[in-house]
Amino acid sequence: MHTMIAQSWSHLQELLFDDSWSPAISRYRSPFVFRGLPDSHFNLKTSLARLGGEYASLERHLLRNFRKYGHDSFDTTGPIWHWLTMAQHQGLPTRLLDWTYSPFVAMHFATADIRLGDKDGVIWKVNYHDSCKQLPEPMREKLENEGGNVFTVELLTELVRDLDAFAQLDQSDFFLFFEPPSLDGRIINQHALFSVASSASILMDELLNKTNTQFQRVILPAALKWEVRDKLDQANITERVLFPGLEGLSQWLKRHYSPRG
Template identity: 25%
Template structure:
């Protein structure tokens, strides 16, 4: 069956769609993407081999301790994977959030469109995490990333182990203020099939399309509602980036 798609033109439209979802007992997570055509696949599965993935994770572990003084212990693979994801290393984790507004922010903010074509639609995905977990042989619950049931999904990122070829959804461990502010969660991808291409995806996915002509409108609405980069990324570089976006130069200096 085809995944349900709905076009939204405003934050009000998004609120109505989310309200319709929340009438059920399902647990929905959200993800914003700057290009509606992008699949739901993690960064390490976009051109990297399994061997390259293990090279990335293990070299990061070897070299990180001299640069970061709160590294996980050696065998805390979920902790290492979360740290790698946090600092932008390609991993088998895909970011989600409990907040549809935060998902919308990542779909429309100008800082996140660098890899997207100029003419495009953006989108917000809604994921019924419990249904996906149940379909993959896990309990219909969302456990923390370091739960023992997720270990077979995570360890092959570091060691040459057999893959389960499944996907699980986990709560993020709040080791950093950014995780808390962004209300984060992860999908863990042992399978190389994107979530939206899996059998039964129509049962646990919804897709809200933001047409190209409405992207800036939604960005402005989010700004008015206080969903801004410096509120989600509590550091000075985010503050600088946000101020430059809100206040672009108006005069030609030459």
């Protein structure tokens, strides 16, 4: 694992935008996705895994009951990938992890919780192009035929109809990235995508090492957090934009007017 420590605001941007140049098209097109966390000791644990205990065995019950009691709010006959996205979006513990194509959105999530302002933050940086190499052959071929590196809900549905079939695609553990449908402005403004593992019981940290996917951890020192936070606010990377609506507005105002602890 390659860990880098940001020394300044400009150095942080250099680290996050590094390797963005694509010679094939002579454009800056980063092959990386990002996940920001406010404490560098936090790993890539899903909300499902954070339940603790025999959490993997609870997944089926959580999803069954979400589907059972939520039928008035979404189409329960639709692809599981669609309503699994809906479940994650509404706060149900799932095996999905949120990522973003935007380094600045990742910076936001690494600095938004000012209660952890005295902790070093971290931004995980994963090469989603490189991650395609560890996919089962049918999935890899599907992406190659589509000329893409990330799945859509439609592509996933063509290959697997449920999580059991997903796990049975390959004897080895693997993961993939997929773009959710644009359910609301939050997903759009956060430039969001999800990772999902073939097994609910294995953590993304382990999979990255196990599959030899290229990734880095960029440490955001506590001493630098407030500068980054204030400059993100000036650049309009705030809760008001990333969580459209009154809740996001309230979160932004509360944080913006809180004194530095």
